[in-house]
Amino acid sequence: MLDLATISSQREQVTDEGVASASPLPPAFAHVVELFADHLSLERELSPHTVRAYVGDVTTLLDHAVRMQLASVDELDVRTLRSWLARQHAQGASRRTLARRTSSARVFTAWALRRGHLAADPGAGLTSPKPHRRLPEVLRQSEAAALLDAVAEDDSPVGLRDRAVLELLYATGARVSELCGLDIDDLDESRQTARLLGKGNKQRTVPLGKPALNAVHAWIAQGRPLWVTATSGPALLLGARGNRLDPRTARRVVHARLGTLPGLPDLGPHGLRHSAATHLLEGGADLRSVQELLGHATLATTQIYTHVSIERLRATYERAHPRA
DSSP states (O other): OOOHHHHHHHHHHOOTTSSOOSSOOOHHHHHHHHHHHHIIIIISOOOHHHHHHHHHHHHHHHHHHHHTTOOSGGGOOHHHHHHHHHHHHHTTOOHHHHHHHHHHHHHHHHHHHHTTSOSSOGGGGOOOOOOOOOOOOOOOHHHHHHHHHHHTTOOSHHHHHHHHHHHHHHHHOOOHHHHHTOBGGGEETTTTEEEEEOGGGOEEEEEOOHHHHHHHHHIIIIIHHHHOOTTOTTBSSBOTTSSBOOHHHHHHHHHHHHHTSTTOOOOOHHHHHHHHHHHHHHTTOOHHHHHHHHTOSSHHHHTHHHHHHHHHHHHHHHHHOTTO
């Protein structure tokens, strides 16, 4: 949860001008933001990162409202919202940032209407700028195989851990937070599955291949016992001091291991997630199955991988076909 002091501090650090604000939000505004933060974290059970993003956007919106001489949240109207977005656009905010902040404003005003802080929903009148959607960079199947073969040659505790990290990311398409949240009993060896805890505390069960299971077995048998401490608990993956593996460390692992192989793109854990989804589709998996594996709420999110596959096919066609 975020308290009033945190909200005031957040406003001082980040405003829609990108500079420090001289004063915190007025108490009436700050109190509404605090209630909104509680709604996001306690009722919607969003991650702390997502709550911070929403609250940051709404804080800049209300800071702008104060600068426009609004005395309370119930005076928010679509003109104020559009003025807020226009100001950011003039200051160089990207289409992606503007789209995200428009979405945050809509979520806030819809909530404020339901809670009686607004008599009407001004956010309903906003239209989001569509961000330019870039296709994610992915490894080719041969490159993924080379990466996993290379890390398998390192039988040190670090190497065993890193191999388990890479194999699990590629096998399951897990988000890095889902990977780091795995406990030992989340793996079901008899069914060859892993239980992941995704966004919104939603659980899903995903299959594991034998290479991933072998990597995990080697880590548990030969690597984890050397690092485990009283504070390790049931965490499957550990850092060198015995604590649960941190997502930042997992990202460094992926970047570092890819960096040892010349010619491979510099990707993070999300790049392995993209690669897993793309390779599944290239192998004949249907889009609905890939959606289930990745834990996407809607099929539309998963459809980007069909575009990735088509672009790769087009590149291969242009290289190989004599009349391309």
